[in-house]
Amino acid sequence: xxxxxxxxxxLGIIISVASVAxxxxxxxxxxxxxxxxxxxxxxxxxxxxxxxxxxxxxxFLDRFTPLGLNFVISCLLAVLICGLFGGLxxxxxxxxxxxxxxxxxxxxxxxxGLSIFIRHLYLLFATGRVQNFPLELQRRQTYLFFDMTxxxxxxxxxxxxxxxxxxxxxxxxxLGKAMRAVRDSEELSSVSGINSDNIILITWISxxxxxxxxxxxxxxxxxxxxxxxxxxxxxxxxxxxxxxxGTSFGAMVGGxxxxxxxxxxxxxxxxxxxxxxxxxxxxxxMIVILLFRPQxxxxxxxxxx
Amino acid sequence: MSNNLLExxxxxxxxxxxxxxxxxELKFNKHQLTSIIGPNGAGKTTFxxxxxxFQTSDSGEIFLNDINITNSHPYKIARMGMIRTFQxxxxxxxxxxxxNLMFSGSSVSNDSLVKSIIKTKRQRNYENDLKDKSFEVxxxxxxxxxxxxxxxxxxxxxxxxxxxxxxxxxxPDTLLLDEPLAGVNPKLAEDLLGLIQKLASNGISILMVExxxxxxxxxxxxxxxxxxxxxxxxxxxGEIRNDKxxxxxYLGKSND
Numbered sequence: 207x208x209x210x211x212x213x214x215x216x217l218g219i220i221i222s223v224a225s226v227a228x229x230x231x232x233x234x235x236x237x238x239x240x241x242x243x244x245x246x247x248x249x250x251x252x253x254x255x256x257x258x259x260x261x262x263x264x265x266f267l268d269r270f271t272p273l274g275l276n277f278v279i280s281c282l283l284a285v286l287i288c289g290l291f292g293g294l295x296x297x298x299x300x301x302x303x304x305x306x307x308x309x310x311x312x313x314x315x316x317x318x319g320l321s322i323f324i325r326h327l328y329l330l331f332a333t334g335r336v337q338n339f340p341l342e343l344q345r346r347q348t349y350l351f352f353d354m355t356x357x358x359x360x361x362x363x364x365x366x367x368x369x370x371x372x373x374x375x376x377x378x379x380x381l382g383k384a385m386r387a388v389r390d391s392e393e394l395s396s397v398s399g400i401n402s403d404n405i406i407l408i409t410w411i412s413x414x415x416x417x418x419x420x421x422x423x424x425x426x427x428x429x430x431x432x433x434x435x436x437x438x439x440x441x442x443x444x445x446x447x448x449x450x451x452g453t454s455f456g457a458m459v460g461g462x463x464x465x466x467x468x469x470x471x472x473x474x475x476x477x478x479x480x481x482x483x484x485x486x487x488x489x490x491x492m493i494v495i496l497l498f499r500p501q502x503x504x505x506x507x508x509x510x511x
Numbered sequence: 512m513s514n515n516l517l518e519x520x521x522x523x524x525x526x527x528x529x530x531x532x533x534x535x536e537l538k539f540n541k542h543q544l545t546s547i548i549g550p551n552g553a554g555k556t557t558f559x560x561x562x563x564x565f566q567t568s569d570s571g572e573i574f575l576n577d578i579n580i581t582n583s584h585p586y587k588i589a590r591m592g593m594i595r596t597f598q599x600x601x602x603x604x605x606x607x608x609x610x611n612l613m614f615s616g617s618s619v620s621n622d623s624l625v626k627s628i629i630k631t632k633r634q635r636n637y638e639n640d641l642k643d644k645s646f647e648v649x650x651x652x653x654x655x656x657x658x659x660x661x662x663x664x665x666x667x668x669x670x671x672x673x674x675x676x677x678x679x680x681x682x683p684d685t686l687l688l689d690e691p692l693a694g695v696n697p698k699l700a701e702d703l704l705g706l707i708q709k710l711a712s713n714g715i716s717i718l719m720v721e722x723x724x725x726x727x728x729x730x731x732x733x734x735x736x737x738x739x740x741x742x743x744x745x746x747x748x749g750e751i752r753n754d755k756x757x758x759x760x761y762l763g764k765s766n767d
Contacts, residue, residue, distance in 0.1 A: 380617065386603070389605070390604045391604075393601060394602070396584070396586045396589060397563075397589050398614065399590045
């Protein structure tokens with residue numbers, strides 16, 4: 207079982223970063239974003255497009271030539287592209303919906319439609335086949351009590367660093383406080399002189415950048431697929447709910463727990479030969495935890511009145 | 512400087528077929544405690560929503576201190592020094608009482624991202640001053656013992672006090688109070704009335720929507736009466752008490 211711990215940590219960091227992003231957006235806007243997975247995939251696909259060698263022929267239906275940029279720069283640019291994309295989604299779609307007082311359920315259905323639409327655009331114009339980043343193969347090494355490649359260890363460390371940074375920003379800066387304020391009441395924030403539209407726009411941009419980063423991580427650790435975000439979307443929801451929906455710290459921990467549970471359960475005796483069922487154990491445990499702690503591990507009970 | 516605080520001209524707002532607000536001309540003076548009364552559905556809250564930017568008018572103009580604020584964003588109007596409260600009390604549930612006050616009290620210029628990370632001495636002084644001031648306001652409203660309680664844990668009456676504290680922390684020129692006495696016990700209602708009067712005597716201009724007529728008669732300097740969106744009476748409490756239109760609007764036309 208323990209030999210899966212390294213893989214668990216890696217899946218954990220992907221889900222954790224993506225869960226923080228999802229939770230941030232939900233926390234401020236109350237939008238359950240099913241298109242979150244597509245923003246994750248955008249991070250990976252954009253990186254692939256920016257960084258693949260120019261003579262790489264199988265990409266993008268032979269229509270577009272990859273740019274062959276430096277890999278790290280490509281990752282950073284891809285994250286920025288995701289932020290831009292998220293900002294445009296807010297400005298062109300979700301802000302008008304909000305101003306028209308469209309209900310939460312309707313908005314949720316919009317995000318499902320958006321998810322299917324964007325995902326199939328990827329299939330059409332980007333990549334229908336499984337692709338890999340132009341990185342050389344590395345050998346796994348043992349660190350403490352888990353093993354992974356040096357590159358993946360870097361991913362893990364960067365991921366944790368980014369999440370701690372986000373946590374500090376949300377807790378201590380006026381922007382973070384303003385986000386919490388808008389979450390509690392958009393109207394009251396306005397009365398306190400906060401431009402809530404701007405706060406929501408910034409939330410969309412930062413959530414999408416984080417999602418893009420999760421996509422880059424996922425592609426480095428695994429590979430690039432048109433439906434890669436959709437494949438882990440349910441695990442991301444699980445991580446968010448498990449930690450306590452709307453709390454960033456909860457989403458971080460919840461994401462890690464889900465990731466580790468999924469991978470470690472592969473080592474269970476009865477799972478031998480059935481690894482494709484690995485999500486079942488993790489999600490089963492999630493349901494049991496929620497039975498005893500309905501508000502999630504870090505969620506707070508609310509006074510109902 | 513003119514004595515005009517707020518002026519509305521030809522203000523109209525309708526929902527479906529219902530004319531919620533239809534006011535030709537109405538002026539409010541500075542440093543006065545004015546109450547807006549009227550039967551349910553008279554358009555009082557809609558009027559508040561229009562002048563505080565929470566709803567856009569169908570037509571007409573609104574001036575605050577002679578500046579046109581028609582259809583401005585609520586946050587811009589708040590930054591101009593006109594702060595409102597809500598019929599259903601709103602507080603920042605997930606912040607403590609102290610955080611509620613410090614958040615609403617902090618000025619925009621002192622809260623840039625950089626300043627909140629790298630705390631200069633000036634920034635620390637600013638935050639300490641803000642904290643002192645928050646405690647001052649809490650003392651005044653008798654809620655300082657709850658400074659570190661989360662706002663969601665407060666009772667309805669305590670939330671009313673917090674809401675009032677939050678509204679005055681920034682030294683507003685004008686307060687719009689939407690039913691400040693609704694749903695509070697008689698003792699607290701009396702305390703709140705005293706506070707409102709004190710704020711008014713400190714020079715804050717106050718517009719208040721309130722259903723408690725007795726209280727309104729007691730503390731208002733001027734009363735404006737709306738019915739079905741229109742202005743039907745305007746005057747001192749004594750004048751309003753005997754106004755035929757007002758009595759009709761509240762009690763219906765007599766049949767004799």
